Structure formats: structure tokens, C-alpha cells
Amino acid sequence: EAGVAQSPRYKIIEKRQSVAFWCNPISGHATLYWYQQILGQGPKLLIQFQNNGVVDDSQLPKDRFSAERLKGVDSTLKIQPAKLEDSAVYLCASSLETSGYNEQFFGPGTRLTVL
Amino acid sequence: AQKVTQAQTEISVVEKEDVTLDCVYETRDTTYYLFWYKQPPSGELVFLIRRNSFDEQNEISGRYSWNFQKSTSSFNFTITASQVVDSAVYFCALSEVGVSWGKLQFGAGTQVVVTP
Numbered sequence: 001e002a003g004v005a006q007s008p009r010y011k012i013i014e015k016r017q018s019v020a021f022w023c024n025p026i027s028g029h030a031t032l033y034w035y036q037q038i039l040g041q042g043p044k045l046l047i048q049f050q051n052n053g054v055v056d057d058s059q060l061p062k063d064r065f066s067a068e069r070l071k072g073v074d075s076t077l078k079i080q081p082a083k084l085e086d087s088a089v090y091l092c093a094s095s096l097e098t099s100g101y102n103e104q105f106f107g108p109g110t111r112l113t114v115l
Numbered sequence: 116a117q118k119v120t121q122a123q124t125e126i127s128v129v130e131k132e133d134v135t136l137d138c139v140y141e142t143r144d145t146t147y148y149l150f151w152y153k154q155p156p157s158g159e160l161v162f163l164i165r166r167n168s169f170d171e172q173n174e175i176s177g178r179y180s181w182n183f184q185k186s187t188s189s190f191n192f193t194i195t196a197s198q199v200v201d202s203a204v205y206f207c208a209l210s211e212v213g214v215s216w217g218k219l220q221f222g223a224g225t226q227v228v229v230t231p
Contacts, residue, residue: 031217033217033218033219040223040224041223041224042119042206042208042221042222042223042224043160043206043219043221044221045218045219045220048217048218055217056218089158091160093160095217097217099216099217101148101165101167102217103150103162103165104162104217104219105162106152106159106160106161107159108157108158108159109158109159111158
């Protein structure tokens with residue numbers, strides 16, 4: 001079974017530029033999550049999708065971050081414009097369904113550096 | 116407020132020693148799940164164990180064991196006879212039914228360093 005795929009693995013941009021990350025969840029997984037992990041901290045949920053609908057985006061900085069999950073499969077996360085404090089690893093995860101029980105499977109992450 | 120607290124920033128042990136990681140959580144929900152995840156240097160978070168709030172029975176799975184105590188809101192995790200491959204950051208996480216169901220709230224992590 002293929003795992004969660006993410007690209008790119010690394011990205012370096014200058015502040016005020018825009019960037020996009022892509023995630024392909026495990027086949028059949030209805031729920032997709034984007035987490036932000038700042039160095040030395042635990043991951044923090046940015047947005048959660050159930051199929052192609054948003055379940056929770058309460059911690060997404062909506063003035064600069066956006067995310068979509070077209071057709072309920074792949075997802076993209078965009079930052080525009082980027083700030084220095086956006087430097088972090090962006091993790092995508094998926095689970096069978098939205099349930100506190102289901103374990104989440106994580107991708108390798110995209111390491112973003114904003115200069 | 117921090118929902119999950121991992122007070123230990125880093126633990127260093129010699130191979131074959133046991134390692135116990137502490138986790139204290141905070142919730143008002145009666146239904147919740149607790150998890151431990153491992154993040155090796157490659158960066159990918161790996162699920163280790165899960166416990167629901169109604170089951171305080173402590174278990175052992177291979178070299179892993181956990182101690183769940185609702186009275187003290189603690190969910191400690193032990194690696195027995197540590198190996199070099201156990202070197203990683205370990206995260207405790209909470210999922211509450213009253214909050215966005217399925218959302219994991221992570222602690223800050225504990226870095227485990229196992230030397231030969």
C-alpha cells in the first residue's frame with residue numbers, strides 16, 4: 001500500500017513570494033489533514049478535510065494561507081505572501097474517516113525556508 | 116492553553132536501558148483518545164500506540180508499554196531494552212470528541228538519543 005505522498009520535499013523562497021505544496025493521500029482515505037510543524041515544536045493542525053469539504057480550518061491564517069481538496073483526493077496548500085515565520089515543515093496526513101479513533105498516516109513533509 | 120504537556124525535552128540513554136516518556140494531558144471530554152507517534156530523523160511521523168479514555172488497562176506490545184492513569188491525566192510510554200534505532204522524537208497526542216473530532220493535538224515532543 002502506497003503511503004502519503006508530498007511534494008516538493010524542500011522549498012526555499014524569499015518573503016512575500018508565494019508557494020504551493022501538494023499532497024496525495026492513501027487511496028480510499030476520506031479525511032486529509034495539513035499540519036504545520038515549527039522547529040522544536042509538535043505539529044499543529046492547519047486544516048482538515050472530509051472528502052472535499054472543510055471540517056476544521058480554525059487555525060489556518062486565512063489572510064495568507066489557502067487549501068483545497070478538489071474531487072476529494074489530492075490537496076494543495078498555498079501560502080501567499082509568505083512571511084519569515086512560515087518557515088516550518090508542512091505535513092500532510094490522511095485517515096480512513098473523521099474519527100478520533102482512526103490513526104493518521106503522515107507523509108514525509110515539505111520543509112519550507114523563507115528568507 | 117497547552118492541552119498536551121511533555122516536560123522532558125531530551126532523554127539520553129545507553130543501548131539496552133529502558134526509557135520512559137512522560138505525557139500529561141488536559142481535557143474536559145469524557146470521550147477521547149491518546150496516541151504516541153515517533154518521528155525519526157527522516158521526518159515522517161509513525162503511529163505507535165493508541166488508547167481510548169474508557170480503557171485504563173495498561174498493555175505491552177513488543178518492547179513498547181504504556182501506563183494510562185485518568186486520575187492524574189497521564190499517559191506515559193516506555194521503551195524496554197532501547198536500541199539505537201529508537202533514537203527519534205516522540206510525540207504524545209490527544210484527540211477529543213468535543214473538539215474537531217479527529218484533530219490531533221500534539222505535545223512538544225521528547226527527543227530520545229540512544230547511544231551504543
